[in-house]
Amino acid sequence: MKYLIRFILPFLVASPALAQNIAINADGAAPNASALLDVDASALPALAKKGLLVPRIALTAINVAAPVVAPATSLLVYNTATAGVAPNNVTPGYYYWNVAVWVRFASTGDGWLITGNAGTIAGTNFIGTTDAVDWVIKTGGALAANERMRVRSTGEVVQNNTAHFAGDVFSVYGNTTTNGTTTSINNAVGTFSVNGYASGSGTGVYGETAGGTSTTGTAVWGVIDGTATTASSTSEGVWGINSTAPLGNAGTASIASGVRGEATGAAGTAFTMGVFGIASSATGNASGVYGTSASTLGTGVYGTGTNAGVGAQPIGVYGRITHDTGFGMRAINTSALGTGLISTGNGALSTYLTNGSGAAFNGNGIAAFAIGRTAASGIGVVGVGNNLTGSIFTPASGCGVVGTGAQYGVVGYAANTLNTNPNNNSAFNGGTASAGGYFEVQTAGTAQTWAYVGVRDNLGLNRKIIGPGTVNTVVKDTDGNLVALSCPEAPENLFQDYGSAQLINGRVQVILDPILTKNIVVNDTHPLRVFVQLEGDCNGVYVTNKSATGFEVIELAGGTSNTSFTYTVAANRADEVNPDGTTARYSAERFPAAPGPQPSKVLETITADNSDRQLIPPAILKAKSGKKR
Numbered sequence: 001m002k003y004l005i006r007f008i009l010p011f012l013v014a015s016p017a018l019a020q021n022i023a024i025n026a027d028g029a030a031p032n033a034s035a036l037l038d039v040d041a042s043a044l045p046a047l048a049k050k051g052l053l054v055p056r057i058a059l060t061a062i063n064v065a066a067p068v069v070a071p072a073t074s075l076l077v078y079n080t081a082t083a084g085v086a087p088n089n090v091t092p093g094y095y096y097w098n099v100a101v102w103v104r105f106a107s108t109g110d111g112w113l114i115t116g117n118a119g120t121i122a123g124t125n126f127i128g129t130t131d132a133v134d135w136v137i138k139t140g141g142a143l144a145a146n147e148r149m150r151v152r153s154t155g156e157v158v159q160n161n162t163a164h165f166a167g168d169v170f171s172v173y174g175n176t177t178t179n180g181t182t183t184s185i186n187n188a189v190g191t192f193s194v195n196g197y198a199s200g201s202g203t204g205v206y207g208e209t210a211g212g213t214s215t216t217g218t219a220v221w222g223v224i225d226g227t228a229t230t231a232s233s234t235s236e237g238v239w240g241i242n243s244t245a246p247l248g249n250a251g252t253a254s255i256a257s258g259v260r261g262e263a264t265g266a267a268g269t270a271f272t273m274g275v276f277g278i279a280s281s282a283t284g285n286a287s288g289v290y291g292t293s294a295s296t297l298g299t300g301v302y303g304t305g306t307n308a309g310v311g312a313q314p315i316g317v318y319g320r321i322t323h324d325t326g327f328g329m330r331a332i333n334t335s336a337l338g339t340g341l342i343s344t345g346n347g348a349l350s351t352y353l354t355n356g357s358g359a360a361f362n363g364n365g366i367a368a369f370a371i372g373r374t375a376a377s378g379i380g381v382v383g384v385g386n387n388l389t390g391s392i393f394t395p396a397s398g399c400g401v402v403g404t405g406a407q408y409g410v411v412g413y414a415a416n417t418l419n420t421n422p423n424n425n426s427a428f429n430g431g432t433a434s435a436g437g438y439f440e441v442q443t444a445g446t447a448q449t450w451a452y453v454g455v456r457d458n459l460g461l462n463r464k465i466i467g468p469g470t471v472n473t474v475v476k477d478t479d480g481n482l483v484a485l486s487c488p489e490a491p492e493n494l495f496q497d498y499g500s501a502q503l504i505n506g507r508v509q510v511i512l513d514p515i516l517t518k519n520i521v522v523n524d525t526h527p528l529r530v531f532v533q534l535e536g537d538c539n540g541v542y543v544t545n546k547s548a549t550g551f552e553v554i555e556l557a558g559g560t561s562n563t564s565f566t567y568t569v570a571a572n573r574a575d576e577v578n579p580d581g582t583t584a585r586y587s588a589e590r591f592p593a594a595p596g597p598q599p600s601k602v603l604e605t606i607t608a609d610n611s612d613r614q615l616i617p618p619a620i621l622k623a624k625s626g627k628k629r
Contacts, residue, residue: 054078059095061088062102071097079104087130129153147185160184237277331359343368372398383410412436417456417580433457433595439467440597447597457592460582466594493573493586495520502564503538506555512548512569520571521587522548529570536563 023031023038031038041049057067057077061084065071075097082091094105104110112127128135128151135151149159156164156171164171165179173184174193196204207219222237240259261275279286291301305314319329331341337356344350346364353360361368372378377398384392386406394402403410414434436454440447451467465471471487501510522528528546532553539559545552548571555561573586 054094056080058083059090059102060084062090062095062104063088063100065097065102068097073097073099077102145185160186160189374398410437412454414454414456433598438598445600445602450597452595455595457595460578461584461586461589461592462578491591493589494570495573496568496570498566498568500535500564500566501553503541503553503555503562505562506538506558506560507553509545509550509552510567511550516569516571517548519574520548521574522546522571526572526587531568531570533566534563535565536561538563541565 021031021033021036021038023029023040025038025040026043029040029043039052041051044050055077057079058081059077059079060066060081064084068075068077077095078093079090079095079102080092082089084090090102090104093107093110095102096105097103117125132153134153136147137149138146139148140146147162149157150162151157152164156169158164158168158171158173160173161171161177161179161182161184163179163182171179172193173179174191175184175187175189177184177193194205196206198204205220209219220238222239238259240257242258259275275289277287277289279288289301291299293300301317303315303317305316307314317329319327321328333340333356335356337354339352339356339358339360341359342350342352342362343359344362345366348362348364350362351360370380372380377396379394379398379402380400382392382394382402382404384404385408388404388406392402392404401410412435414436417434433452434456435452438450438452440450442448449467449469451465451469452463453465455463455466457463457466471489472484473487474482474484477483495516497513497516499510501508520528528548528551530543530546530551532541532543534541538555538561540556541553541563542556543551543553551569553565553567555563575583575585575587578584
């Protein structure tokens with residue numbers, strides 16, 4: 001069956017121009033006034049409906065007009081060929097000529113659909129631009145303030161800004177931030193620029209750098225810039241929070257860390273650190289690494305070294321500074337009964353004073369070791385008490401220990417009383433003697449002279465000082481030079497006194513000072529020794545009726561002179577009861593056993609290696625701290 005398709009060619013005449021349009025349909029309707037050609041198949045039966053068949057040609061490339069000669073702009077064709085080289089290649093589909101190139105009409109396989117695409121080829125299909133123009137993503141409209149993300153034509157990605165910071169691959173800007181050139185677009189988007197969340201054994205944020213042997217890469221880096229902040233504000237370059245409560249104890253508990261850094265490489269002498277903190281501010285209270293804990297058993301900063309290899313020198317926490325008034329490490333406890341530092345070695349228990357101290361050192365062998373490294377003037381320890389500040393006097397030639405105090409420079413206490421053995425075994429006595437202090441002069445490790453100060457001796461005797469050599473005092477000679485005087489010493493403990501008296505009709509009773517009388521013993525075993533020197537002419541004298549309280553001097557041959565004389569008395573020191581209830585038997589001593597030098601042992605020293613504890617060189621440090629947002 002054939003259907004009549006009517007062509008209506010109305011002629012609209014207007015002087016002086018002529019215009020016309022054409023309609024192709026089955027119902028004789030006039031063409032739409034806006035169309036030169038109006039094709040309508042709606043009135044045709046279903047089997048008779050037809051479409052418009054566009055000319056079919058085989059294109060060779062989008063930038064080649066042929067086989068069409070001098071195509072007009074908007075000329076429409078259907079390309080039947082697959083030809084050309086990307087990006088100028090063509091595939092079957094509709095194309096129109098746009099001045100210089102064939103532009104393909106988008107089809108289902110060409111565009112990115114809101115319901116998703118299928119059949120895409122990685123490396124071939126993509127979202128983006130084909131020219132050197134940034135690709136911009138917006139929401140809420142075309143306004144500049146609605147830009148959310150931008151992929152720069154050079155490859156960088158930036159969110160909430162129009163430009164990236166130099167060197168960044170991915171930049172995210174929160175409220176009121178800037179990259180040094182432009183401020184963030186939407187200042188209400190949020191203050192947390194990047195957040196990472198994970199559950200179970202996942203990782204919220206992970207950073208890794210594969211820097212080579214000469215690079216200074218950083219896996220994760222946090223910087224806080226700006227000037228002053230409010231008194232109650234907090235600024236952190238990197239902040240980690242861990243709110244878990246791990247089960248178990250020190251040996252089996254899981255690890256819960258706010259911030260954890262690990263360095264697992266074989267560093268050699270390079271700068272390998274688990275956590276590295278820099279405070280580049282030249283003023284104020286700036287800290288490279290700061291740790292705090294509110295727990296009664298917590299630790300502000302915890303460091304550990306686990307390498308136990310031969311010759312290893314791992315360090316838990318290492319502090320280093322180069323400044324005349326700086327400190328490599330500083331420990332402060334502001335509590336009235338606090339201890340500033342507790343240091344424990346040899347696997348010992350950690351003990352400290354209940355009243356607090358600047359430092360508490362513990363060791364099963366040596367609690368504290370100090371060495372003055374300058375050979376000519378080094379001093380191992382300088383101790384100052386009574387809040388004495390300012391000038392502190394030390395020997396110019398150096399020493400092991402210097403003590404300075406308002407009343408006592410050095411005080412020594414022996415907590416246990418050990419008596420030396422009366423068998424005169426010097427080595428044994430030296431090993432068992434207890435004293436408040438001990439001093440020794442050595443030559444090649446052998447004691448030359450020694451002195452015990454405040455020592456408990458055999459038979460429970462207490463001695464101020466005992467040791468070989470002499471007891472001396474110093475005076476000046478006629479030329480002003482210092483010379484020594486030596487004290488007389490005896491095999492027994494004797495007290496002496498000197499005095500003068502006068503005969504009266506040939507005799508006199510001399511009464512001793514009652515203080516002397518109280519502290520001497522006089523009996524048949526310990527007689528009073530009296531030595532008389534006449535000061536005038538007489539028949540001579542003798543001494544009789546000696547006791548602890550005095551003696552009598554009588555002239556020989558019944559003389560009755562009144563001659564003056566001087567005398568010296570010597571008596572054994574009386575025994576006394578010690579504070580612990582024992583008796584110090586001074587009167588029984590004669591050539592008592594004496595303590596020899598203290599037995600000694602050799603402690604070997606080794607110098608710590610500081611070469612692998614150097615901080616990052618200043619040039620690198622400056623480059624890192626100079627990054628600004």
